Amino acid sequence: MVKINLKLLKKRAQDEIKRAGDLKLLNEVFKKYLGKKGELTLVLRSLEKLPKAKRVKVGKEANEIKNFLRVQFDQKAAAIKEKAKKEAEEKEWIDITQPGKKPATGHLHPLTQVRRKTEEVFQGLGFTVTEGPEVENEWYNFDALNIPKDHPARDLWDTFYLKGGLLLRTHTTPVDVRYMEKNNPPLRIITIGRCFRHEATDASHESNFYQLDGLMVGKDISVANFKAIIQEFFQRFFGKPVEIRMRPSFFPFTEPSFEVDMTCLVCKGKGCSACQKTGWMEMMGAGMMHPNVFKNSGLSPKNWQGWAFGMGFDRLAMMKYKINDIRLLYSGDLRFLKQF
Ligand SMILES: [Zn+2]
Secondary structure: OHHHHHHHHHHHHHHHHHHOOOHHHHHHHHHHHHOOOOHHHHHHHHHHHOOHHHHHHHHHHHHHHHHHHHHHHHHHHHHHHHHHHHHHHHHHOOOOOOOOOOOOOOOOOHHHHHHHHHHHHHHHOOOEEEOOOOEEEHHHHOHHHOOOOOOHHHHHOOOOEOOOOEEEOOOOOHHHHHHHHHOOOOEEEEEEEEEEOOOOOEOOEOOEEEEEEEEEEEOOOOHHHHHHHHHHHHHHHHOOOOOEEEEEEEEOOEEEEEEEEEEOOOOOOOOOHHHOOOOEEEEEEEEEEOHHHHHHOOOOOOOOEEEEEEEEHHHHHHHHHOOOOHHHHHOOOHHHHOOO
16 A cells, blocks of 8 residues: 555656746645655654564665655756756847947938928029028018009918018018128029918918028029029939920019929829829929019119029928828828838
8 A cells, every 4th residue: 555655656746846847836846745744754754653574665665765856856956947047148148249229310301301402402503591580571571572562462372460560471582682681692592491371271281381482683694594593403403304394474573474384203294193194393483583672672673683483392392202292291290201
């Protein structure tokens, strides 16, 4: 009876030692069999109650199992400790050949990128980059640009009026007047700035947008200069050969005035849905500066002549990057911005 129990006990103890995953569990198994009240300890203690012949035989076997299990425990404990040590070392191990982690640095907004490119091209053509106030007065925004109070052109723009005759500028052309007041021709300037119009927003209109304005004044500056400069600008900006054409138009501050179209970048002039099959894309309004604007800027129209243009700067960015909704530029959405 005892003999069978001992064999089974040995087998059970062995299995439990194998299964013990850490020192704490192993210790519990040890206590269960070899502790003060352990199963094997109890067997050894009860030996004296057996008849002598049996006592010797069982005692021998029990002691052998005891020694065997002790060895098993020691080996298992050593294995558990070794494993833990290895794991700790793996955690601490550093691969010095691995490339470092790059910190997230972000990048410039597409409008800023396009702005810098535009300034670079115009500076290369001898233009100075200027700026002016976003809060303007009516004189610079309208009157100085030959747009009198009762002129219907004032109705073209829904203006954000402020107190004291101030307003949020509706275009960047007022900067031309401010610059001509302080600088003598010949001059070549561009302005890229924020403008505001109180309009409903849709895919191509925002109440807050950017405009690119250009001005070139000299003794004999003509439409020919305009055509050459603007064509060069578009070619350098888009990095493609393009043609431009001009159509008659009307603006109060230029005479004559024209709309400027550029070869459609999508179809290269063949005609597609982006250009309504015309092969041309509307780019800007322009014209020869009106004599009244020169007068209002303190320059004599008898001595000076020149041209000016204005265009939606957001549109330039949208064409460059093929963005189909102006509102994305102001959304602050990183999923959009990360693409540029
Ligand atoms: Zn096209």
